[in-house]
Amino acid sequence: MKISVVLFDLGSTLLYSKDPWLPIFHRADRHLLDVFHTAGQPVEKRHLNEGDSPFLLAYYADQGSNLIEKTSFRVLREALNQSGFSNIPDSLLRAALDAMYAVTQQNWYLEEDALPTLETLRHLGYRLGLISNTSDDRNVQQLLDRHGLRPYFEYIITSAACGIRKPDPRIFQMALEYFGIAPSEAAMVGDTLEADILGAKNLGIYSIWINRRASPLPDGELVIQPEAILARLDHIPALLAELACSG
Numbered sequence: 001m002k003i004s005v006v007l008f009d010l011g012s013t014l015l016y017s018k019d020p021w022l023p024i025f026h027r028a029d030r031h032l033l034d035v036f037h038t039a040g041q042p043v044e045k046r047h048l049n050e051g052d053s054p055f056l057l058a059y060y061a062d063q064g065s066n067l068i069e070k071t072s073f074r075v076l077r078e079a080l081n082q083s084g085f086s087n088i089p090d091s092l093l094r095a096a097l098d099a100m101y102a103v104t105q106q107n108w109y110l111e112e113d114a115l116p117t118l119e120t121l122r123h124l125g126y127r128l129g130l131i132s133n134t135s136d137d138r139n140v141q142q143l144l145d146r147h148g149l150r151p152y153f154e155y156i157i158t159s160a161a162c163g164i165r166k167p168d169p170r171i172f173q174m175a176l177e178y179f180g181i182a183p184s185e186a187a188m189v190g191d192t193l194e195a196d197i198l199g200a201k202n203l204g205i206y207s208i209w210i211n212r213r214a215s216p217l218p219d220g221e222l223v224i225q226p227e228a229i230l231a232r233l234d235h236i237p238a239l240l241a242e243l244a245c246s247g
Helices: 021-038 055-063 072-082 090-107 112-123 137-144 168-181 193-203 233-246
Strands: 005-008 016-017 108-110 128-132 156-157 186-190 205-210 226-229
Touching: 005 168, 021 090, 055 072, 055 090, 055 186, 072 090, 090 108, 112 128, 112 168, 112 233, 128 168, 156 168, 168 186, 168 193, 186 193, 186 233, 193 205, 193 233, 205 233, 226 233
Parallel strands: 005 128, 005 186, 128 156, 186 205, 205 226
Antiparallel strands: 016 108
16 A cells, blocks of 8 residues: 555644633633624624524534535624624624634644654655644634644645535545545545544545544444554554555
């Protein structure tokens, strides 16, 4: 097996969250609303979502199983339109979302073996790409810069930018076409069986499940079987070396 390109997921693969998200989402809502209030727009929490649920939970609930990305910008615009705030300019919505994500970004931390692994892979001659499902492309771009990840990746694509979510094969195919390789020449590294692993397997990409941040399986059995299961990112170079020798 000749793998020349390694594709990575971002959240809970290269980055991890430390604190519970719900209080952070509520704090993020307050920062989002402050931007509207400062601009003289009387937007309140009830205009973002029904009940006391924070806005980002509304975004995730709105996604469901649909693989067409409905960004947080679009969800926010639709919620405000329905509440009578259709006159708010796009620039103000963007500023409000930036304030919200400035809060959530503080709960993303770099895995201690992320940069050393990427450096090793690049030194060994692998080309690196990133495929991320996300509510907001700018948020991912800022996280990449904040944690020093961008220089390692030749290709970066997000669901918010291209409109398609993993495991839709088209988002993987975009990466393959950029690198000019067949699926058998790529490996996908991620923490989510339903998005990263299934999406890779459906296209014939070698799948590597990083399970240290994965949620416990209800029955303890994997319905979706990755080609490899690793607890750490820094085990990837040795695995790829074994695959090269066996091929």
